[in-house]
Every structure is written in C-alpha cells, then in structure tokens.
Amino acid sequence: MTTIKDVAKTLNISITTVSRALDGYSDVSAETRQRVIDAARIMGYSPNRAARQLRKQKSETIGFILPASALRFDEPFFTEFVSGLGDSLSRNNYDLLVANATSDEQECYFYNRWINGHKVDGMVLNRLQVNDWRIKILTDARFPFTTLGKTPDSKEYPHVLVDGSQAYLELIQHLQAHGFTRIAFIGGPPRLINHQNQVQWIKTAIQNCGLPFDPELILSAELNSSSGYSTASQLLELSKPPDAILCINDETAFGTLSAAHAHGLNIGKEIAIAGFDGVHESRFTEPPLTTLDIPLFDIAQLLADMLLEKINGNPLEVDEVTIHPNLLVRASTGG
Amino acid sequence: MTTIKDVAKTLNISITTVSRALDGYSDVSAETRQRVIDAARIMGYSPNRAARQLRKQKSETIGFILPASALRFDEPFFTEFVSGLGDSLSRNNYDLLVANATSDEQECYFYNRWINGHKVDGMVLNRLQVNDWRIKILTDARFPFTTLGKTPDSKEYPHVLVDGSQAYLELIQHLQAHGFTRIAFIGGPPRLINHQNQVQWIKTAIQNCGLPFDPELILSAELNSSSGYSTASQLLELSKPPDAILCINDETAFGTLSAAHAHGLNIGKEIAIAGFDGVHESRFTEPPLTTLDIPLFDIAQLLADMLLEKINGNPLEVDEVTIHPNLLVRASTGG
DNA sequence: CTGAAAGCGCTTACAG
DNA sequence: CTGAAAGCGCTTACAG
Numbered sequence: 001m002t003t004i005k006d007v008a009k010t011l012n013i014s015i016t017t018v019s020r021a022l023d024g025y026s027d028v029s030a031e032t033r034q035r036v037i038d039a040a041r042i043m044g045y046s047p048n049r050a051a052r053q054l055r056k057q058k059s060e061t062i063g064f065i066l067p068a069s070a071l072r073f074d075e076p077f078f079t080e081f082v083s084g085l086g087d088s089l090s091r092n093n094y095d096l097l098v099a100n101a102t103s104d105e106q107e108c109y110f111y112n113r114w115i116n117g118h119k120v121d122g123m124v125l126n127r128l129q130v131n132d133w134r135i136k137i138l139t140d141a142r143f144p145f146t147t148l149g150k151t152p153d154s155k156e157y158p159h160v161l162v163d164g165s166q167a168y169l170e171l172i173q174h175l176q177a178h179g180f181t182r183i184a185f186i187g188g189p190p191r192l193i194n195h196q197n198q199v200q201w202i203k204t205a206i207q208n209c210g211l212p213f214d215p216e217l218i219l220s221a222e223l224n225s226s227s228g229y230s231t232a233s234q235l236l237e238l239s240k241p242p243d244a245i246l247c248i249n250d251e252t253a254f255g256t257l258s259a260a261h262a263h264g265l266n267i268g269k270e271i272a273i274a275g276f277d278g279v280h281e282s283r284f285t286e287p288p289l290t291t292l293d294i295p296l297f298d299i300a301q302l303l304a305d306m307l308l309e310k311i312n313g314n315p316l317e318v319d320e321v322t323i324h325p326n327l328l329v330r331a332s333t334g335g
Numbered sequence: 336m337t338t339i340k341d342v343a344k345t346l347n348i349s350i351t352t353v354s355r356a357l358d359g360y361s362d363v364s365a366e367t368r369q370r371v372i373d374a375a376r377i378m379g380y381s382p383n384r385a386a387r388q389l390r391k392q393k394s395e396t397i398g399f400i401l402p403a404s405a406l407r408f409d410e411p412f413f414t415e416f417v418s419g420l421g422d423s424l425s426r427n428n429y430d431l432l433v434a435n436a437t438s439d440e441q442e443c444y445f446y447n448r449w450i451n452g453h454k455v456d457g458m459v460l461n462r463l464q465v466n467d468w469r470i471k472i473l474t475d476a477r478f479p480f481t482t483l484g485k486t487p488d489s490k491e492y493p494h495v496l497v498d499g500s501q502a503y504l505e506l507i508q509h510l511q512a513h514g515f516t517r518i519a520f521i522g523g524p525p526r527l528i529n530h531q532n533q534v535q536w537i538k539t540a541i542q543n544c545g546l547p548f549d550p551e552l553i554l555s556a557e558l559n560s561s562s563g564y565s566t567a568s569q570l571l572e573l574s575k576p577p578d579a580i581l582c583i584n585d586e587t588a589f590g591t592l593s594a595a596h597a598h599g600l601n602i603g604k605e606i607a608i609a610g611f612d613g614v615h616e617s618r619f620t621e622p623p624l625t626t627l628d629i630p631l632f633d634i635a636q637l638l639a640d641m642l643l644e645k646i647n648g649n650p651l652e653v654d655e656v657t658i659h660p661n662l663l664v665r666a667s668t669g670g
Numbered sequence: 671c672t673g674a675a676a677g678c679g680c681t682t683a684c685a686g
Numbered sequence: 687c688t689g690a691a692a693g694c695g696c697t698t699a700c701a702g
Contacts, residue, residue, distance in 0.1 A: 001451070001453065002451065003678095003679060003680085004679065004680065004681095005679080013688075013689085014688065014689045014690075015679090015680080015681095015689090016681085016682085016688070016689055016690080016691095017687085017688055017689075019680070019681060019682085020681090020682090020688090023681085027687060027688085028687070028688085029687060029688090032687080032688085044447075044451050044476075045451060046447055046448055046450075046451035046452040047452055047679080047680065047681095048389070048452055048453050048678085048679050048680065049385075049388075049394070049448075049452045049453060049454040049680095050384075050385045050386075050388035050389040050394065050453060050678080050679080050680085051385075051389050051678070051679035051680035051681085051694090052452075052679080052680055052681075053384075053385035053680090053694090054383070054385040054386050054389055054678090054679085054680075054681095054693095054694045054695065054696085055679080055680050055681045055682080055693080055694050056680085056681065056682095056694085057694070059384070059385065061432075066418070066421075076411070078413070078414045078417075079413045079414060082413075082417075082433060082435070083401070083435045086401075086433065086434050086435040087435065087437070090434060090441070090445075095432055095434070095449075095454065096432065096433050096434065097396075097430055097431065097432055097433075098417060098421065098431050098432075098433045099421050099425060099430065099431065100417070100418045100421045100422065102422070106425070110425075112379075112381055113381055113384075114430075115381075116336065116337065116379050116380060116381035117381040117382055117383055117384045117387075118336065118383050118384060118385060118695095119384040119430065141379075224615065225615060225616050225618070225619045226615070226618075226619075228619075229619060251616070254616055254619045254620075255619050257619070257621065258618075258619035258620070258621065258623070261621050261622075280559065280560060280561070281560050281586070281589055281616070283560070283561075283593075284560045284561075284563075284564060284589045284590050284592070284593035285589075285593070285620070285621070286592065286593065286596050286620070286621040287596075288593070338694095338695060338696085339695065339696065339697095340695080348672075348673085349672065349673045349674075350673090350695090350696080350697095351672070351673055351674080351675095351697085351698080352671085352672055352673075354696070354697060354698085355672090355697090355698090358697085362671060362672085363671070363672085364671060364672090367671080367672085382695080382696065382697095383694085383695050383696065384696095385694085385695080385696085386678090386694070386695035386696035386697085387695080387696055387697075388678090388696090389677095389678045389679065389680085389694090389695085389696075389697095390677080390678050390695080390696050390697045390698080391678085391696085391697065391698095392678070453679095
C-alpha cells in the first residue's frame, strides 16, 4: 500500500511537508500543497489511520452500542439514530463504531476494549436505566459521552432530554374529547428511565384532566410489536378493559393495533390507540396511528455534535437540550 | 491511560512477556500468564488498538456503508443486518464500522479513507447495482469484501444469493388458487440487481402458471412505505387495475396495504398484497401480510464469516451460498 | 520460558 | 517555507 514515504519520494520532498500539506497547515506554499494533493490522489494515498491515531493519541472515532436488551427491538429507532450520528460525524471526519451487545457482560467487554484500548474517543448512550453501570464507568474514567435521556442522580454529561408532559396532556385531552376515559399504558422494562418518565407524564396528564388513574392499567412489555400484541391482548380481556391504550413506542402500538383488530374492535371508535416516536410506518397502519413524534435524526445529530465539542475540550453553551414531542393526531384515536 | 509498560513495570517483567501472556501464546508459564491477566484487569489495561493495528498491519475492523439511496429506507433491514454482522464479528474480536453515505461522492470518500487508510480490513456490500463502481474499486484494489447478491459480470468475491424463483412460483400458484390473476409488482430503482432479479422471477412464475404477464404492471418505487403508498395508488386507479400487488420489500407492502384500505378494498378478498423479507412487523399489519421470508440475521452472519475467512487468507469451502425464501401465507392474500 | 530491540507509519516540536 | 528526528504503544523475530 502507498505510504507517506512513497508520496514524498515521488515528489522529492520530505514526509513532513507531505503531512503538513495534506492536513491543511498554512505554512506550506500553495504550489507544493497542490502537487502533494494531486500526487496523493493519483497514487491512492490516504494516511494510515492507525499510525495517525497512535501519534495523535485520538481515534477520530466514536462508539455506539445497541444495549443487550435492545437486540432486534425498536428497529426504526436504530436506523434513524445511527443515520443521524453518522451524518454529524462524517461532517467532522469522525467514524462511527457500532456493536450490538447480547448481554451486560458482553457490553462491558466492549466498553473495556474500546475505551481502555483507545479505540473510540467518546460514546453515545441511549436507553438509560436506573443506576446505569455504564454511566458510572464512563464518569469514573472521565471518558467523554452524551446520552439520550438522563439519570436522576447526575447531570455531569451533555444530554438530550425528551419531555412528553405537554404532549401527553394534549393527547389525553383529545382522548377525553372523543369520549375515551379509561386509559391504559403499555410501557417497557420498569428499570428503563424512559418508562418511568412516560408513566409519570401520563399519570399527571390523566389527573390534570380530572380522570381516574388506575395503576393496574400500567403494564410492562418489551418495546416490540410481538410483545405489544400479547400485552394488549391481556388488557382487552380484563373484566373492565380500557378504552384507550397508549404505548411507549410505535412498534408496541403496531402490535396493539393488531390485537385490537383480532378482538373485532373498531379502532378509533370503540378503542383508541396511540404510539410514541413518530416512525415513518406509523402513517400507514390501519387505521393510521396517532403518535407523539420526536425528531430522532436531529436528536442523534445533536448528541454527536455535543460529544465532539466535549472531546475537543470546547465549552458547551448548553449541555441539556429538551425536546417536546409533537402530537400527530390520526384515525387510531378517532382524530 | 495504562499502557503495556505500566503493567510490565508493576510486575517487574518485560513488555514482551506481558504482550505474549495476554495474546495467549503458549510459551509463557501458567503462573506468569495468570499474574499478567490479573494485573491487566485490575489496572484496567487493554492494548492500545492503534498501536496494535499499526504493528500487525491489520485493523481488526470491517466496514459497512449504508448506500446513498438507502438513507432512512428499508429500516428493519438495516437493524437485522447490522446485528447479524456484529454478532459474528464480535465473536472473532472484530469491530464494525458503519457509515451512511448521502451521495455517491461521499460513499467514494469513505472507501478511500477506510481502504487506503487501512481503517478496515474488509467490507460488506449490499444493494448491488448494474456496473457497480464499488465492486470495481474493491476488485482492482484486491481488497477483501463479500456481498449480498451478485453482479452478473463477476463472481470473484464470496457472496450470499437469494433465489426467489421457487418461492414466487408457490406464491403465484397460491394467488391463482384464490382467484387472483392480474398481478402487479412494485419494485425498486431499475438499476438495482435485486429489482431485476425479482422481476425475472415473477415474470417466469406468472408465465409458468399460464397467466398473462403485463409489463405495464411492473413499476418502480423507492423501497419505503410512502413510495409504496403512492405507487400502489397509481395502480389502483388504472382503468384495468391489478387484483394482486407484489412488493419488493415489506416496507413497500405496508404502504400498499394502506393505499388499498384508502380505496375501500377488502384486502385478501378483492385484492391480494404480498411483501418480501419477512420483517417482524409484517405479522401485525391489518390484515397480516403474506411475505417471502428470508433469514436476514443469518445471512449477515454468513457474510461476516466468509469475509473473515477471506481476510485471514483461509480457503473458503463455498464462496456462494444460496438462500431460498420461505413463503409465509397470511390473510393479505386470502390465505 | 523470558527479554532487548526493531519497526509499523504517521505527526509535530524544533531547527534552519 | 522545508526537513531531520523523535516517539506514539504495541508485536514479533531473535537471542539466550
């Protein structure tokens, strides 16, 4: 393969000059720079990343790990999220390393390998949990990271926060206006911070609307359509079933729609169903799904941008950005 | 950060021995090895990847680029695929670098950066096109890669092939048995090899069933639900509309289902709709979607495994694995 | 079984 | 504006 030496030899100049010309330093004559750039292109030269990383002591790479419990879950989420991260990173000549951990153990192995081994300069986390060990490890190591969501006990890292309190209030007022008053929620694993937040928003909104809040209608599922289906089926078979089912994400809502169809219910009329995230497919369900839309691509970009600032030691103007979901009313809630 | 020197100093041995103990060489005494392993764990030592890569002249990383045209398309595909790749790779202590290119130009930039810069040891490609420039570049550079699908002009790289001819024959026989005989197809961009293959399979199957093949019922869309919706709407407004619509993937079929609902059609009775891929969500549409299921996770694993063999210079027993989709008959085709 | 030493390909003070 | 040289942290012949 072509190295910096080859380029230097071809042009009869030093490797120092080649390196400086390519990296855009100002103290290289315009003519020399152009010759170097041309030669590099013709010879197919691109600096060896490992050598560069070793010398610069940074990898120009950031990492994202799909947590253990998320394998094959929450699929549209993942694509949007990775696209958003990649978009920001490539603009800054950073690369994105991705892994899917199938257990906490494996995830921990990746952290060790990537962080202690300097394979990445920073990490982006999502799906925070109560007492999240990842946050503890990263904080202790003083390793740069950003998160989607935040843990209650700390705010020492830049993060993007989703605040659904207002949007849920609107949603529940809308439900109430259409006569849906017995409201259930299909959430995720209880340790998930996001689950706890959603329950809180919904509870508050229900009470603010003067409706009864029934804790028995709060269930945990696994963030995918299968689990949404079976959990919704349970709800529909209660002696006093709900007339509205809110879901922690759109995937879960897809399963819920299917369960309601299987029960012969007229969705939007006899029962209301809503999702969260506003994924693309939600427009095309039968009936179209009411959902709380969040700009996942933009959020991921933001997390990447904040992380790069942090890595480069730049002060952040804001280290907490709050996103308010946008209520998209569609036919699944009678809208 | 902890380096190999720190570990060596702590144990009063040479860095040579530390390196050999950690990498599992046999010529280290069991006792020394254990001491080294323990010290490394306690001190939080993991070999600097850049130094290791530079010395070994390999990155222990492979790359996957989501092609330009695929941004935010085909979402469930991406998750399954990346999960499958990551699963195999991590088992072999390889990492996965991912990028989403938003243009051919940008994609080319990544190839240059990653390959000439030795950032990755191999690449996995999907969505092959006619005269695919990526294949040309990689072949010319003698750079290891594997592909999902293959180009007609070459077979010099290991690949996984999907052969839908048999499954489509079964599907069309099934349609015929239920009285659906005017069959349309919503494909993808015409340059996509996969599109061309699907058209061929469908055409052959239709003719083998003694049905008329109408080229006007073959349309191109963009592999997502929106595009499926609008393209299906066009089909349904023809003076002689089809009574069956096959789709290049499940996403497109989701949009098609929605369009059929919007036209007030009784799906499975007045019109049949089928997808391709067998993504998770296809079970939960209304009605559930008939689809040709392929094991995407397994396919990705296979592609990663073949690539690693290639990288390590091992001879491959097989460099072409053919997958036959499995017809899942559900209510959307009256099944 | 263990260690001293070379060298992977860069970037960057430093000198001129 | 350009170049000679050091050194990033490893792995691996090689010697003992």
